Amino acid sequence: MSESAEPFVILEVGVAVLVVVFLFYFLITRGNPPKDILFFVFAEFSFTCIIDLVSALEYDGIISGFMDFYQKTGEPYLGTPYAIMMCYWDGIAHFIMYLVMISRITDRKAYRTVGLFWAGSLTANMSVFISGIVAGKYGSEIRPVFWINFLFLLMPIYGAITIFTRPKDRPRIGGYNAMQVQTMKLIWRPKDMILLVLLFAAMGFTILRGLVALDSPLEACSVYLRNFEPYLKDPVGYPKVMMLHLFFYGLPLLGAFAYGLLKPGCTWMLDWTVFFAGAMIQCQWSHIGGSLHSRTTAPFRIPNDAFWSVLVINLLYAATPILVALRVHSNPYFFLKIAPFPGQTGLPNSEEKDTKFKEK
Numbered sequence: 001m002s003e004s005a006e007p008f009v010i011l012e013v014g015v016a017v018l019v020v021v022f023l024f025y026f027l028i029t030r031g032n033p034p035k036d037i038l039f040f041v042f043a044e045f046s047f048t049c050i051i052d053l054v055s056a057l058e059y060d061g062i063i064s065g066f067m068d069f070y071q072k073t074g075e076p077y078l079g080t081p082y083a084i085m086m087c088y089w090d091g092i093a094h095f096i097m098y099l100v101m102i103s104r105i106t107d108r109k110a111y112r113t114v115g116l117f118w119a120g121s122l123t124a125n126m127s128v129f130i131s132g133i134v135a136g137k138y139g140s141e142i143r144p145v146f147w148i149n150f151l152f153l154l155m156p157i158y159g160a161i162t163i164f165t166r167p168k169d170r171p172r173i174g175g176y177n178a179m180q181v182q183t184m185k186l187i188w189r190p191k192d193m194i195l196l197v198l199l200f201a202a203m204g205f206t207i208l209r210g211l212v213a214l215d216s217p218l219e220a221c222s223v224y225l226r227n228f229e230p231y232l233k234d235p236v237g238y239p240k241v242m243m244l245h246l247f248f249y250g251l252p253l254l255g256a257f258a259y260g261l262l263k264p265g266c267t268w269m270l271d272w273t274v275f276f277a278g279a280m281i282q283c284q285w286s287h288i289g290g291s292l293h294s295r296t297t298a299p300f301r302i303p304n305d306a307f308w309s310v311l312v313i314n315l316l317y318a319a320t321p322i323l324v325a326l327r328v329h330s331n332p333y334f335f336l337k338i339a340p341f342p343g344q345t346g347l348p349n350s351e352e353k354d355t356k357f358k359e360k
Contacts, residue, residue: 010074011144018148021047038115038162039105041155046098048152053091056084059295074145077138081296082238085289086125089282094122110169113274113329119160120278126153128242128283136237164271172267178333182264192261192334195327198320199258203251205317210247213240227303228310231291234300238290242283250280257324260335269335273325284318 025043034040057063058071059079077083097118104111130149133139186193212221212232225232232239253276260266260273288311291302302310328335 008144010070011148014145014148018044018048018151034105035108036105038159039102041159042098042101042105045152045155046095046102049091049095049098052087053095056087056091059084074143076141077133077136077236079295080138080236080238080290081293082132082234082236082286082290083129084293084295085286086129086282088289089121089285090125093282093285094118097121112163112166112169112271115159115163116271116274117278119156119163120275120280121282122152122156123160124245124279124282125286126156128238128245128286131245132236132238132241135241137235138237160275172270172332172335173337178336178338181331181333182338186262189334191327195320195324196258196261198316198323199254199261202317202320203254203258205313206246206251206254209243210251213243213247228306229291229302231287231296231300231302234290234296239287242287246283250276254321257321260328261324264334265337266335267337269328270332273321273328277321277325280321281318284314288314288318 022040022044025040029039054063054066055071055078058065058067071079078087097114100114101111101118104114126149130153133142133146133149186196208220208224209229209232211218212225212229229239232243234240253272257269257273257276260269290296291300
């Protein structure tokens with residue numbers, strides 16, 4: 001077989017494997033077909049998680065002999081530190097999410113929160129991955145199998161749209177408790193005050209790194225790039241692309257969450273905080289892991305004297321959206337719409353009357 005034909009053979013084999021796996025799941029569920037079409041997406045992608053995990057383990061030298069041919073003629077950019085960490089996340093975190101969602105679909109249970117977290121995570125994963133390939137040093141080494149990656153970008157987008165537009169798991173209308181919480185001033189909500197500080201700090205950090213990625217001549221950008229995160233200029237392209245994604249898409253969402261903590265009744269906070277938390281934790285996992293990986297060349301690693309400060313800042317940056325999502329879901333009354341009960345003329349005087357939000 002000629003070398004020029006090998007990349008097309010890999011593409012054909014990849015497509016054939018995906019089709020065979022889909023047909024396998026379709027046939028074994030014919031007797032009791034799932035009502036949710038996303039079941040097949042999760043089942044198919046759970047299979048590819050194993051491939052990603054094997055790829056990462058082989059690049060790190062933990063195993064050998066499974067992916068040699070594919071590494072050479074398929075997707076050479078999978079050997080970059082960022083892509084290796086991305087594959088670990090897909091092979092472990094996404095795999096667990098798929099198992100949970102498949103289990104809940106099988107049991108006819110809702111999986112909205114896990115589904116949104118997965119959609120945010122995989123959308124961020126693949127959008128950075130595909131853009132980084134094209135914009136980085138591997139842009140001239142794109143092989144035919146590269147185009148399969150768009151399937152893994154389109155499916156989480158489709159999943160996110162599907163989950164966002166479905167009826168909510170429970171009503172988002174509150175009564176007595178919601179009224180009581182929404183009349184409280186910010187000063188009496190210390191947790192929200194702390195989260196606002198973290199959100200504003202995260203917005204500033206996003207702006208700084210976004211300007212670094214845009215080659216801003218500001219002295220602060222030069223100092224940060226030189227003394228803290230030279231990895232942002234790694235020629236593989238992934239760090240730069242990720243910073244631009246966070247700058248243009250993450251920054252508006254961080255600002256929106258700050259608004260949602262100040263303005264009562266923002267019901268969209270219940271979904272969007274989970275979606276963005278999934279995106280942020282995936283991006284930061286790959287970014288932090290890539291900057292620390294042994295395959296990252298010395299000039300782009302975190303300087304020793306700034307190691308702990310950079311690590312703590314990045315971890316806190318990753319944790320902020322997760323903390324916001326946890327706060328929103330642990331006590332959602334501030335984010336509910338308030339509707340009067342039939343015949344109500346004033347503030348209800350009994351907590352038991354707040355039944356519109358409670359699950360039946």
